[in-house]
Amino acid sequence: MDGSIAAAPGQAEQPVLDVQDLHTVFMTDDGPVHAVDGVSFRVGPGETLGIVGESGSGKSVTALSLMRLLEEPARIVGGSIRFQGRDVLAMSRTELSDWRGDRAAMVFQDPMTGLNPVLRILRQVTEHIVSHGRMKPAAARRRGIELLRRMGVATPERAAGAFPHEFSGGMRQRVMMAIGVANDPVLLIADEPTTALDVTIQAQILDLLRGLNQEFGTAIVLISHDLGVIGTVCRRVAVMYAGEVVEEAATEAVLADPRHPYSWALVNAVPRLDAPVGARLTSIEGTPPDALNPPPGCRFEPRCPFRISRCAQEHPPLLEVAPGRRARCWVTADGRALPRPTVPAAAAAEPPRMAEAPLLEAHGVEKHFPLPRRAWFAPRGAVHAVNGVDIALHRRESLGVVGESGCGKSTLARLLTRLHEPTGGRVTFEGRDITRASAAEMRPLRPRLQMVFQDPYASLNPRMTVGDALAEPLRAHGRVASRRAAAERVAELLATVGLKPAFASRFPHEFSGGQRQRISIARALALDPAVVVADEPVSALDVNVQAQVLNLMLDLRERLGLSYLFIAHDLAVVRAFCDRVAVMYLGRIVEEGPADEVLSRPLHPYTVALTSAIPDPGRQRVVLGGEPPSTLRLPTGCAFRARCPVARAECEATPPLADLGAGRRVACHFPGAFAPRTTARLETV
Amino acid sequence: MPRYIAQRLVAAAVMAILASAVIFLIANLVPGDPVLAQLGDIAASDPATVLRWRAKWGLDLPLWERYGIFLQGLAHGDLGISIATRRPVLDDIIQYAPATVELATVAFLLSLLVGIPLGIAAAVWRDGWTDSLARAISLLGVSAPTFWLAFIMLAVFYGGLEWAPGPGRLDPIAFPPEGPTGFFLIDALWQQDWETFRDAAAHLVLPSIVLAAATVGLITRTTRAAMLDSLQQDYVRVSRAKGMREWSVVMRHALPNALVPVVTLGGLAYANLLAGAVMTETVFSWPGLGRYTFRSAAALDFPAIVGITLVVSVTYLLVNLMVDLSYAVLDPRVRR
Amino acid sequence: MSASAAPLALPPTRSHLRRRLRRYGPAWLGGGIVLAWVLIALLAPWIAPYPPDAVDVTSRLLPPSAAHWMGTDTLGRDVFSRLLHGARLSLFAGFSVVLLGAALGTLIGIVAAWARGWWDEGLMRLTDLVLCFPPIILALAIAAALGIGPVNTILAMLVVWWPKFARLARALALVQRSQEYVEAATVLGLRPRRILARHILPNTLGPLAVLVTLDLGNAILTFAGLSFLGLGVIPPTPEWGSMVAEGRELVEQWWVATFPGLAILTVVVGFNFCGDGLRDWLDPKGRSR
Secondary structure (H helix, E strand, C coil): CCCCCCCCCCCCCCCCEEEEEEEEEEEECCEEEEEEEEEEEEECCCCEEEEECCCCCCHHHHHHHHCCCCCCCEEEEEEEEEECCEEHHHCCHHHHHHHECCCEEEECCCHHHHCCCCCCHHHHHHHHHHHCCCCCHHHHHHHHHHHHHHCCCCCHHHHHCCCHHHCCHHHHHHHHHHHHHCCCCCEEEEECCCCCCCHHHHHHHHHHHHHHHHHHCCEEEEEECCHHHHHHHCCEEEEEECCEEEEEEEHHHHHHCCCCHHHHHHHHHCCCCCCCCCCCCCCCCCCCCCCCCCCCCCCCHHHCCCCCHHHHHCCCCCEEEECCEEECCCCCCCCCCCCCCCCCCCCCCCCCECCCCCCEEEEEEEEEEECCCCCCCCCCCEEEEEEEEEEEECECCEEEEECCCCCCHHHHHHHHCCCCCCCEEEEEECCEECCCCCHHHHCCCHHHEEEECCCCCCCCCCCCCHHHHHHHHHHHCCCCCCHHHHHHHHHHHHHHCCCCHHHHHCCHHHCCHHHHHHHHHHHHHCCCCCEEEEECCCCCCCHHHHHHHHHHHHHHHHHHCCEEEEEECCHHHHHHHCCEEEEEECCEEEEEEEHHHHHHCCCCHHHHHHHHHCCCCCCCCCCCCCCCCCCCCCCCCCCCCCCCCCCCHHHHCCCCCEEEECCEEECCCCCCCCCCCCCCCCCCC | CHHHHHHHHHHHHHHHHHHHHHHHHHHHHCCCCHHHHHHHHHHHCCHHHHHHHHHHCCCCCCHHHHHHHHHHHHHCCCCCECCCCCCEHHHHHHHHHHHHHHHHHHHHHHHHHHHHHHHHHHHHCCCCHHHHHHHHHHHHHHHCCHHHHHHHHHHHHHHHCCCCCCCCCCCCCCCCCCCCCCCHHHHHHHCCCHHHHHHHHHHHHHHHHHHHHHHHHHHHHHHHHHHHHHHCCHHHHHHHHCCCCHHHHHHHHHHHHHHHHHHHHHHHHHHHHHHHHHHHHHHCCCCCHHHHHHHHHHCCCHHHHHHHHHHHHHHHHHHHHHHHHHHHHHCHHHCC | CCCCCCCCCCCCCCCHHHHHHHHHHHHHHHHHHHHHHHHHHHHHHHHCCCCCCCCCHHHCCCCCCCCCCCCECCCCCEHHHHHHHHHHHHHHHHHHHHHHHHHHHHHHHHHHHHHCHHHHHHHHHHHHHHHCCCHHHHHHHHHHHHCCCHHHHHHHHHHHHHHHHHHHHHHHHHHHHCCHHHHHHHHCCCCHHHHHHHHHHHHHHHHHHHHHHHHHHHHHHHHHHHHHCCCCCCCCCCCHHHHHHHHCCCCCCCHHHHHHHHHHHHHHHHHHHHHHHHHHHHCCCCCCC
8 A cells, every 4th residue: 555644754743642661461360461561652643553463462452451441350550651742541531531532533343233222323423522522413413424424324314313233234334433533533543443344345444444544644553463454554563462562664564574473474374366376374383372471581482483592581672673663583683584484385286076077066056044024924034045056066176165244155055064955956965966855864974074164162062072072973973883992083083183182181162263173173074074165164263373274174185185165255265275266146156267267367346346355455456335235135137236337237137157168157247347457446335 | 013013912812812711721620629618618518508509600510611601701891700709800809909009019119219220330330339239139139038028027117116007008097098099199199188198108118118129139130230231342332432421321321221121120020019919918918919819819719810810911911012012112123 | 540651560469269259259158058958958857956846835935045046936836946847848849849840941942942843833832821920820829729738839830930941941952053063063964862962951051050040049939938828838837938927927926937037038048149159150251140
């Protein structure tokens, strides 16, 4: 992103925010946990600072500390926060509430819970304009509607009188932004404002943030786990690890040439759209240190691939390693750069057997979920989750299904594994029609058709040990003769997914998210499946853990000859992982083909928008307006035409999924008519 | 919305008819014999007397015919004749209801006025002394047996300290106020009879505190839990980040969201106060439905039992209906 | 919060013990009370100083003394001995109503949630039907119809007791059904019976156990109430509710009614403490709701 700064920060100018040596602790039963441990940074007027880190790194606690919004048992125990020279920590309660929401404002992560469900939108946007004495109620109402319009809320006059539940997540986040900027704050703190949103909506919100900074000179502190997101908005970035800032520099500099090994890992763990196909991701082993007893030396030392002897003994300070950039590392302290990751190219995998009959296949499969009647004799509505999908998975193939939330991809996964029964169409597995197979008929097939679920916290029974969970399917299908044999097989499975066999006696809550996902994978492998359907297996994980799990799944595919149906919303992950990809929109496949081809040369306008919405600094972007239509009443014709930039009269007829040769299929009347090159930029609707 | 109300009314009516069938069955199928209970051992030993008596009260007809007669009567507002008082059951109920409704309403208002503020305070100053006080009050309220609490209150404040008047609705020598409602407080106001008003109010103090005790406990607990939940929501944090004052955060953002469970419980509690006055009324010699219920049950007076249960369960259904409708007012997500 | 630029000043941590005591103290106290009463109920014949129904007209209505710790009643019976014996029936009634009610209700609720369709609809309408009666009135009517006596009263209470367990169990089972680990069990090809027994039931037991514990106090209160009204027991049998009823006119001889009431109060408080403690222990996040 270029030119995101309205006013260049002068040396003499007073910073908007000056944080020195901030310490925040959580008072737990086991002792104080130093969530924020000596964080310092400055934000000048109109500056943009990103704070990036994995979950538990202390970035959100930092954000809350800045506004003094912490609640027991968290407390600020040291350091100073100055806002335009005023000591925030010394403010009284009244001063604090006069300052908050007026000069400094905050936008939170989850727009679904951030709005009060029983109050009308306008009231929530304007009440603090009035309470801070900026305007009389009538004037505030006019300003509220104006703010909603500026934030891109469709029909703001109507929206003003509505309640939050009548809006989608994207619209709610726009309302949250309107609340944040209502009093023209000097500083806006945004805590993961787009994490809960889909990529195309995320792109819209990030555009708004950039616009605020450029047009009004609002200083922004953006907290995110995604360096790509920060790169599109922020000039500078602070990388946090275990409660400390480990690197602070210009965002491009960190992305191109990270000087702290943790930033290095963070940058390289992210799958990139321009990486060679089939390459493994760079991941570091281990987990963040125990927050109660951090190691005496560098906190990253136990996981650091570049560590030297000094790292274990001495805690490194935040040192200037190059002009304008600081890092907390002994290795790069003398100004040297870290080497590019050397990732061994994947051993040539056996190619998918595309000529053979597919293992798992669906023809025109449909799923409608009936809704409860609103009245006794009212017609029954239905959610049209999947509306006629043809898909085929071949032996040794890895097929990705991507789309935004609500596009029906998870339902499709559950139809193919027959957790749901299709409303229409046909599903076959290994040549056998399983569309209407009963639970008893499915049982003998189940071992060869397995599934890995999205949420590593919900997919393991909390009351069963890992060993029991893994042994259960073995015993149910008579795969093991004795308890001993079961224990041996369990140990083998744990080793297969890179866990210690001793973990068998532990309960799920003793594991991290990544470890649990490995256990889920081990459970799916217990019965030697041919096909594994993976429903967003890495989307709940931090990038580094995501890289570990993806690498593991790639290895297993080669070693065990698995076929994957891989559901995801992250295009780069799909590209790193899959041979072929199918893009879904509103319960239909709109484009399908070789992953590399589809993502580098998309033909359907929706795929074009999706690929360009991936936050990646310096990329030519198409911001798609609007949101997907309701699944309650399907639109006629092409489902995408309401949002499509090149829609014409012909689009009132539903386009078939036409074969264009070279394995590519597209459901569009004008494939390739819309490309990022031809339209520089679309305004948000 | 009107359609929704109509639907709910029809559903409630169906439930009421089903309920009447259930209670009619219970009253008629079980082994207890009202003849024995009414006639006494000597008269009941003469078969002719028993037969005559059974025929008089229609107890010799088949069950479904009796239910048919009962339903027919019901359509005309006729709940049958009480075996014990030998008066129409409906007349009895109309006579006794005001005393109970008056007592239950006062107790209900008392429990709301104490329970809701206490619950809010306990949640806002969590783990502070108000919280401890709220916990103690609600624990004792829900744990103390009503009939025993009634005895203790009478023993201490009437027998011992003589601060409060004794049992009954009025002083034994006083005349009940003339008036249209049967609620002594309102009738006395109507007549501008301050003497009687004071007397009636004084007599209400102890029974209403006793009756409210358990409800205060429940409402305090529910309010506290709902407020704690509400105060932890993101929108509360957002309103703090907006710079709203704490009072406004609590009362205007957190409280409205916490009211839904409190209203649910409140509705249920009111219905239960009406029904649960049995013990309080028995101890305080309160001439209400509770005491009537108890006497009918003891005498196996089935027409009366069926009548009361029917009236009370219809009230119950109506209160629940109103609670459901109030959700629509409190929570826009339920509005249609 | 004026710690600006000051050296790291950690606030004093409340000591470990006090914290734990605050959180789990009441639960231990409640457990102690309940345990004590259970022991009393079991050992009553051996620890009571007098037989519970030994009438002695020469020592009627004696105030508490060394010989009669809690005085004597209108028939000269020792209140303390009757109180100890009364624990047997109260606890028995409480446990049987709640355990049987919970078992029946849980069964109905889980079957309804698992079967869905008509079974669900039918069972839940039946539950609604019972719930549309005020519990006390319905229990009173049934108990009256069945006749006086502890077994009949317990039966009457059972009729009104199971629906809340059915509702809770159904709601919990429905939540479980849509959990990913239940889906995972299905994908693994486990039989429905096994999924129900190994995955769904164990995860619904926690909240049910909390309700059972809290409800024990409730059931004891209701049983005592019905006895107070003359339905629970046939007179000479010692029972707390009927003991209060016998003493309710005796304001001067306060001990006759006061002590049995206190006994009920302590048992109910004990079960409440236990239930709250159990809930905190099962769900550390939602502490002290």
